[in-house]
Amino acid sequence: xxxxxxxxxxxxxxxxxxxxxxxxENPYANNYIYWGYLSDYKQGQATTxxxxxxxxxxxxxxxxxxxxxxxxxxxxxxxxxxxxDNDATDPFYTFINNRMRQLLKDLDTPxxxxxxxxxxxxxxxxxxxxxxxxxxxxxxxxxxxxxxxxDSVVYEIAGRCDALFISHLHADHANLNIAKSFAARGKRVIxxxxxxxxxxxxxxxxxxxxxETHIEFEELDxxxxxxxxHQGNDYNNINVVEFHNEGTVAxxxxxxxxxxxxxxxxxxERYDIDVLMPNCWVNDMExxxxxxxxxxxxxxxxxxxxxxxxxxxxxxWMTIKKMELMEDLNIPYVLMTWGEYYDYRK
Amino acid sequence: MNxxxxxxxxxxxxxxxxxxxxxxxxxxxxxxxxxxxxDDDYIFWGYPNVYLNYQAKVAYPLINRMLQANPPxxxxxxxxxxxxITLDQFLHDSDxxxxxxxxxxxxxxxxxxxxxxxxPxxxxxxxxxxxxxxxxxxTLKTTIAVDLVxxxxxxxxxxxxxxxxxxxxxxxxxxxxxxxxxxANRDVAETFVALGKxxxxxxxxxxxxxEDLLPVGSDTTQIVELGAxxxxxxxxxxxxxxxxxxxxxxxxRGVVAHTGAQDNDADWEWIDNxxxxxxxxxxxxxxxxxxxxxxxxxxxxxxVITAHENDIESVVDKxxxxxxxxxRMQSLAGLAIPNVxxxxxxxxxYADTGSPNISSSATKVMMNGTLVIERKGSIYTPTGKxxx
Numbered sequence: 001x002x003x004x005x006x007x008x009x010x011x012x013x014x015x016x017x018x019x020x021x022x023x024x025e026n027p028y029a030n031n032y033i034y035w036g037y038l039s040d041y042k043q044g045q046a047t048t049x050x051x052x053x054x055x056x057x058x059x060x061x062x063x064x065x066x067x068x069x070x071x072x073x074x075x076x077x078x079x080x081x082x083x084x085d086n087d088a089t090d091p092f093y094t095f096i097n098n099r100m101r102q103l104l105k106d107l108d109t110p111x112x113x114x115x116x117x118x119x120x121x122x123x124x125x126x127x128x129x130x131x132x133x134x135x136x137x138x139x140x141x142x143x144x145x146x147x148x149x150x151d152s153v154v155y156e157i158a159g160r161c162d163a164l165f166i167s168h169l170h171a172d173h174a175n176l177n178i179a180k181s182f183a184a185r186g187k188r189v190i191x192x193x194x195x196x197x198x199x200x201x202x203x204x205x206x207x208x209x210x211x212e213t214h215i216e217f218e219e220l221d222x223x224x225x226x227x228x229x230h231q232g233n234d235y236n237n238i239n240v241v242e243f244h245n246e247g248t249v250a251x252x253x254x255x256x257x258x259x260x261x262x263x264x265x266x267x268x269e270r271y272d273i274d275v276l277m278p279n280c281w282v283n284d285m286e287x288x289x290x291x292x293x294x295x296x297x298x299x300x301x302x303x304x305x306x307x308x309x310x311x312x313x314x315x316x317w318m319t320i321k322k323m324e325l326m327e328d329l330n331i332p333y334v335l336m337t338w339g340e341y342y343d344y345r346k
Numbered sequence: 347m348n349x350x351x352x353x354x355x356x357x358x359x360x361x362x363x364x365x366x367x368x369x370x371x372x373x374x375x376x377x378x379x380x381x382x383x384x385d386d387d388y389i390f391w392g393y394p395n396v397y398l399n400y401q402a403k404v405a406y407p408l409i410n411r412m413l414q415a416n417p418p419x420x421x422x423x424x425x426x427x428x429x430x431i432t433l434d435q436f437l438h439d440s441d442x443x444x445x446x447x448x449x450x451x452x453x454x455x456x457x458x459x460x461x462x463x464x465x466p467x468x469x470x471x472x473x474x475x476x477x478x479x480x481x482x483x484x485t486l487k488t489t490i491a492v493d494l495v496x497x498x499x500x501x502x503x504x505x506x507x508x509x510x511x512x513x514x515x516x517x518x519x520x521x522x523x524x525x526x527x528x529x530a531n532r533d534v535a536e537t538f539v540a541l542g543k544x545x546x547x548x549x550x551x552x553x554x555x556x557e558d559l560l561p562v563g564s565d566t567t568q569i570v571e572l573g574a575x576x577x578x579x580x581x582x583x584x585x586x587x588x589x590x591x592x593x594x595x596x597x598x599r600g601v602v603a604h605t606g607a608q609d610n611d612a613d614w615e616w617i618d619n620x621x622x623x624x625x626x627x628x629x630x631x632x633x634x635x636x637x638x639x640x641x642x643x644x645x646x647x648x649x650v651i652t653a654h655e656n657d658i659e660s661v662v663d664k665x666x667x668x669x670x671x672x673x674r675m676q677s678l679a680g681l682a683i684p685n686v687x688x689x690x691x692x693x694x695x696y697a698d699t700g701s702p703n704i705s706s707s708a709t710k711v712m713m714n715g716t717l718v719i720e721r722k723g724s725i726y727t728p729t730g731k732x733x734x
Contacts, residue, residue, distance in 0.1 A: 056425075079435045315401065318390075
């Protein structure tokens with residue numbers, strides 16, 4: 001009998017506690033007091049912090065020399081994005097979509113000379129020249145049910161691009177719906193071997209046999225050179241995009257194959273790379289940089305919130321530290337976050 | 347049969363034991379090896395807590411630099427706002443006080459404060475903010491600590507013993523508002539007593555060392571003369587416990603009130619009218635107060651400096667943050683009382699010439715090659731000691 005009474009009391013107290021927590025509204029929300037309402041507190045803090053970071057980033061755009069306000073904004077962002085309480089919350093969605101809308105607005109501005117390089121979520125980039133706008137590894141992030149970047153924003157971005165190049169098959173680099181949206185608009189998609197075979201004539205899986213594979217895009221005044229990289233056993237196209245007379249960028253995708261380093265060592269002998277866009281955790285960063293011999297580095301893949309636990313969400317401060325280790329190479333780098341751009345001129 | 351299998355069985359068991367031992371030893375060894383080699387490549391895969399420790403180690407110095415470049419002001423700019431909200435984030439990490447970088451940050455700020463604390467205050471009062479509700483108030487002649495606590499555990503306090511000693515050594519007295527450990531610390535009081543400094547505290551606290559202390563506070567206002575300061579002790583309460591509200595009149599250098607942990611509805615009757623009795627320049631009051639508006643209208647100060655943010659020993663949702671203080675003060679903008687949000691170790695000089703409480707200022711002069719302070723014909727050392 002005692003056991004029944006104890007169990008009943010226990011169940012009652014648990015249900016009361018749960019009900020109190022879930023059904024009550026914070027009576028002191030107007031006073032900004034959150035005792036007992038941790039989730040509300042965290043959302044308020046994230047909203048305030050994301051806004052302050054956004055303001056600071058807008059006031060301190062990407063440069064070769066990173067200023068204290070910008071560095072603090074990026075570290076503050078790292079802290080927010082490494083607190084799993086902020087994953088898939090409204091403040092995060094608002095932040096990333098606001099930044100994408102800023103990017104969209106800017107994408108309509110013509111580039112008259114050189115290259116404008118936009119950074120998107122994960123390893124996504126858009127490179128815009130006076131004659132072409134190319135997307136690389138453009139994905140929405142998040143789940144199909146609730147992507148980080150909304151469908152409307154992603155498709156508007158796609159609508160402003162002339163072609164999409166995809167490094168490899170992983171979901172944090174390749175998204176079939178986005179590829180289809182490019183094809184539906186009559187735009188070409190260059191994918192790695194065996195990916196999306198037969199989906200659409202404009203979606204072309206590339207057989208890359210050596211470092212001489214290339215495609216001419218005459219109407220866009222550019223040449224795409226596709227180098228045969230790997231991530232483990234998966235094909236990983238390293239896309240070297242030569243915008244005639246404006247500059248050449250190389251995007252390494254998730255390059256992670258030691259065997260490939262033997263030919264990567266010599267890429268600079270064949271191609272005059274202006275901007276190298278390696279994933280920030282690329283296998284042997286120093287050797288990769290030496291191999292490509294770029295004039296500028298812009299890293300990708302920081303703060304991937306999807307599959308990885310926080311120890312593999314590479315932070316902006318880690319990129320700063322890693323690039324400090326490369327100072328002897330005397331190659332400048334620019335650290336960017338989502339929705340930002342940097343103008344490169346030869 | 348048993349004998350036949352005994353040797354293979356033993357071998358099997360020994361082998362399994364070895365495999366298990368290797369399975370345990372290898373990850374531990376890997377952890378140790380990796381822990382010492384993160385500086386080589388900044389890859390933390392498999393070590394989330396090491397990652398977070400490192401992130402804090404990187405962030406705190408940046409926050410510190412940004413705060414130094416953007417000191418407290420009535421109008422907070424975006425640089426300072428970002429530094430404070432970033433600090434809020436790190437201090438609302440539930441493991442925040444277990445990270446070494448936190449201790450380094452707090453004590454670095456204390457050392458920086460101590461490095462500048464001997465600079466003379468020529469006019470008005472300089473306010474230093476310390477952990478929780480702790481403050482130091484310094485004028486040319488007087489230095490008072492209020493609710494100075496080290497924070498943290500006895501065996502690992504946030505503020506080191508040497509910091510507490512250095513602060514106590516520079517102060518004339520310690521005022522304690524109430525008995526709560528977030529405001530009162532016996533070791534700190536003993537340090538003051540050992541240095542021959544006065545300790546003023548609520549009646550009934552630490553009765554076995556009463557001969558060294560000056561208990562004050564009753565049902566009516568008390569007045570205590572402390573050298574160049576007159577102290578009014580108002581009979582506040584934290585719940586039913588005594589909470590001395592101190593009004594410090596620094597005779598021509600400003601009037602400062604500290605409300606401690608005031609929290610008792612019955613006291614509003616007289617708090618509502620404090621302004622009719624005292625002309626307050628600065629109100630030091632806890633931010634986490636659903637009756638903050640009533641407190642401000644009762645005291646009607648010329649400036650508010652909030653206290654008690656980021657009490658990291660409380661659960662996360664009770665650690666008041668700088669951003670909530672800012673929002674709260676914005677919601678009270680209609681009162682037209684300016685506010686300054688400060689963090690640990692920061693100083694703010696209040697020398698409002700418009701205040702009738704501030705009557706004169708001193709000047710620095712060189713006398714026989716030595717810097718001295720001249721005020722109303724008298725000469726003082728930079729630390730306020732009268733020479734002639």
